[in-house]
Amino acid sequence: MKKKAPEPRPRTAGRPAGGAALSKQRIAEAALAHIDAFGLGAFSMREIAAQLGVYPATVHWHVSTREALLAEVAATVMAQVTPPKGTLAWQNWIAELFHRCRAAVRQHPNVAQLLGAQLVSNGSLPTELVEGVLAALTEAGFDGEPLREAYNCVIAAMLGFLTMEFSPLPADNTQAWAEELRERVHTIRPLDHPVLTRHLPQLANQAFILRWDNGTTVPLDSSFERHIQITIDGLEAFARRLKPAQ
Amino acid sequence: MKKKAPEPRPRTAGRPAGGAALSKQRIAEAALAHIDAFGLGAFSMREIAAQLGVYPATVHWHVSTREALLAEVAATVMAQVTPPKGTLAWQNWIAELFHRCRAAVRQHPNVAQLLGAQLVSNGSLPTELVEGVLAALTEAGFDGEPLREAYNCVIAAMLGFLTMEFSPLPADNTQAWAEELRERVHTIRPLDHPVLTRHLPQLANQAFILRWDNGTTVPLDSSFERHIQITIDGLEAFARRLKPAQ
DNA sequence: ACCTGAACACCGTTCAAGT
DNA sequence: ACCTGAACACCGTTCAAGT
Numbered sequence: 001m002k003k004k005a006p007e008p009r010p011r012t013a014g015r016p017a018g019g020a021a022l023s024k025q026r027i028a029e030a031a032l033a034h035i036d037a038f039g040l041g042a043f044s045m046r047e048i049a050a051q052l053g054v055y056p057a058t059v060h061w062h063v064s065t066r067e068a069l070l071a072e073v074a075a076t077v078m079a080q081v082t083p084p085k086g087t088l089a090w091q092n093w094i095a096e097l098f099h100r101c102r103a104a105v106r107q108h109p110n111v112a113q114l115l116g117a118q119l120v121s122n123g124s125l126p127t128e129l130v131e132g133v134l135a136a137l138t139e140a141g142f143d144g145e146p147l148r149e150a151y152n153c154v155i156a157a158m159l160g161f162l163t164m165e166f167s168p169l170p171a172d173n174t175q176a177w178a179e180e181l182r183e184r185v186h187t188i189r190p191l192d193h194p195v196l197t198r199h200l201p202q203l204a205n206q207a208f209i210l211r212w213d214n215g216t217t218v219p220l221d222s223s224f225e226r227h228i229q230i231t232i233d234g235l236e237a238f239a240r241r242l243k244p245a246q
Numbered sequence: 247m248k249k250k251a252p253e254p255r256p257r258t259a260g261r262p263a264g265g266a267a268l269s270k271q272r273i274a275e276a277a278l279a280h281i282d283a284f285g286l287g288a289f290s291m292r293e294i295a296a297q298l299g300v301y302p303a304t305v306h307w308h309v310s311t312r313e314a315l316l317a318e319v320a321a322t323v324m325a326q327v328t329p330p331k332g333t334l335a336w337q338n339w340i341a342e343l344f345h346r347c348r349a350a351v352r353q354h355p356n357v358a359q360l361l362g363a364q365l366v367s368n369g370s371l372p373t374e375l376v377e378g379v380l381a382a383l384t385e386a387g388f389d390g391e392p393l394r395e396a397y398n399c400v401i402a403a404m405l406g407f408l409t410m411e412f413s414p415l416p417a418d419n420t421q422a423w424a425e426e427l428r429e430r431v432h433t434i435r436p437l438d439h440p441v442l443t444r445h446l447p448q449l450a451n452q453a454f455i456l457r458w459d460n461g462t463t464v465p466l467d468s469s470f471e472r473h474i475q476i477t478i479d480g481l482e483a484f485a486r487r488l489k490p491a492q
Numbered sequence: 493a494c495c496t497g498a499a500c501a502c503c504g505t506t507c508a509a510g511t
Numbered sequence: 512a513c514c515t516g517a518a519c520a521c522c523g524t525t526c527a528a529g530t
Contacts, residue, residue: 013496013529020494045523057525058495066523067416116410117363123427125455131439138441145468148448152469153407153476155454160406161399164362170313181369193377195384202394208401209371222391223398230399230480237479238472259510259515266513291504302504304514312504 022052024062028072032108035073039110041171045069067120074114074121077104082128090136091232097132098158098228109166109216116163141239150235157231161224164208165215178212185210268298270308274318278354281319285356287417291315313366320360320367323350328374336382337478343378344404344474355412355462362409387485396481403477407470410454411461424458431456 031048045066049056063069081104083096105112114121133154134147142150170177185204190197205211205218277294291312295302309315327350329342351358360367379400380393388396416423431450436443451457451464 013494016494016530022494044521046521055496055498056523057497060524061494065416065418113359113363116406117359117413119413119458119460120416120423122410122413122455123458127434127439127442130455131442134441134445144445144448146472147445148453149469149472150476151449151453152466153473156407156410156469156473157403159454160362160410161402163409164368164402164406167363167365167368170311170366172311177366188373193373195380196373196377199380199390199393202390203397207376207394207397208405209368209376212365212369214365220398223395223402226392226395226484227399227402230396230477230484232480233483234476234478234480237483238476259513262513268513290502292502301515301517303506303516306505307513 022054022058022062024072027052027059027062027069028076031069032073032076032111035110036108039168039171040113041168043070067118070114070118071120071124074111074118075124075126077108077111078115078125078129080104082126082132085132085135090139091236093132093136094154094232094235095228097129098224098231101158102162102224105162105166106215106219109214110168112163112166112215113168116159122159137235140235141242146238146242150238153235154231157227161227165220165224167214169212169214181212268300268304268308270318273298273305273308274315274322277315278319278322278357281356282354285414285417286359287414289316313364316360316364317366317370320357320364321370321372323354323357324361324371324375326350328372328378331378331381336385337482339378339382340400340478340481341474343375344470344477347404348408348470351408351412352461352465355460356414358409358412358461359414362405368405383481386481387488392484392488396484399481400477403473407473411466411470413460415458415460427458 027048030051031043034048034051035043045059046056048069049059052059059069063072078101081097081100083093083100085093088096105115115125116122133151137147137150137154140150182205185200188196188200196203203210205213206220211218273294276297277289280294280297281289291305292302294315295305298305305315309318324347327343327346329339329346331339334342351361361371362368376397379397383393383396383400386396428451431446434442434446442449449456451459452466457464
């Protein structure tokens with residue numbers, strides 16, 4: 001885990017000759033690369049600084065705070081997920097958004113927990129995404145308070161699922177914990193939990209609460225597809241309730 | 247933030263007279279109380295140790311690891327959420343589960359991020375919850391792979407929403423960040439984001455990505471209710487697709 | 493403006509030693 | 512079995528000082 005600075009840079013204080021060597025951008029890229037490689041648990045300001053061959057204080061000059069940097073990283077990952085407007089029916093636009101969002105998270109799974117579980121990172125998602133979802137839902141017939149409700153349900157369905165699918169394993173003794181949970185799952189008492197016992201082969205390590213690997217190793221593809229369908233079907237039912245006079 | 251140990255205990259090494267002074271249970275309770283009061287960001291093994299008037303190593307003798315303790319805390323919060331079996335139709339049972347789960351999280355909002363965003367904590371949820379959801383979905387007509395898909399959708403819908411609703415604010419300069427986001431939200435360019443601009447009064451600080459307070463200050467009650475309805479409507483549509491021969 | 497070098501006040505975890 | 516006391520190898524952030 002310990003790495004030397006890649007290049008033995010000048011290492012004298014003072015403003016460098018050819019403009020700034022660092023930038024918020026470059027730092028965020030380095031942080032993302034490090035998180036992709038070693039996970040969010042191994043991320044630290046000092047590690048990123050070492051990676052870039054500078055002192056920790058230098059990183060702080062550019063990004064102010066650890067949380068701000070992580071928000072920047074999350075924004076980078078989610079920058080390109082919004083589908084273009086105006087080419088798809090609202091149902092298909094939303095489905096496409098879900099797909100592109102999951103593709104982005106699958107490329108950077110260790111960032112997933114930031115998206116749903118940190119207000120800062122969540123708040124740095126692209127405005128186009130918000131606009132697009134609202135446009136789709138308006139097309140579906142929502143307005144006012146129902147529009148807000150439908151919007152919140154769409155965002156929660158999408159980011160909530162992904163946050164859970166790629167939620168990280170314990171940092172250290174991963175296999176010990178995995179073995180323990182596998183044991184626990186397979187020794188469930190049939191009399192107390194008959195339904196669970198009956199369907200255990202279908203569920204073990206492939207269902208929430210009952211798994212010891214996350215989406216990186218065992219992706220929940222078909223469940224995510226189903227989640228999209230259920231969400232859209234539910235939204236259509238909601239829209240129908242709003243205009244019973246057909 | 248600094249507190250003395252409540253009682254100046256003997257402070258000599260060795261096995262105490264009347265059995266163990268500490269236990270995994272007592273430690274988890276203390277941790278939960280501390281997290282409720284000061285947030286997950288202020289949680290540390292050393293703080294809990296100080297709170298209990300013992301050395302950090304003493305805590306480690308009982309709980310092995312920081313993550314394990316947090317999983318224990320999550321389990322404590324979620325211990326009582328499962329509704330009794332056999333009294334409700336499956337739709338109502340699931341709705342009741344959602345309600346009770348949200349009530350539990352609202353009592354301990356700072357624990358929310360553990361539920362969805364940490365595989366360890368997620369894995370320590372009660373088995374009765376799993377059994378109950380599966381029983382409800384079986385009653386709805388699901389089996390085999392569709393059962394697994396429906397199950398994952400239910401859990402993701404429930405915990406995903408709550409994880410997001412109560413996701414924590416930045417640790418330190420909260421109000422500076424809030425002011426900045428509020429500014430950003432209210433200076434959205436109308437020509438680029440017309441739909442968002444039009445509905446901003448309905449959305450600002452009450453919709454994901456557009457808020458600077460979390461569910462503790464600004465709960466998303468009606469959106470959660472709608473989320474339940476959408477999920478159940480979507481599940482019913484899914485069930486209908488499975489038996490087109492009525 | 494941009495960076496060094498060092499310091500401050502923390503962490504989680506381990507380990508020998510006590511009783 | 513249960514706890515002390517101290518240590519190890521880390522953290523994020525701040526700050527004076529350089530150029």
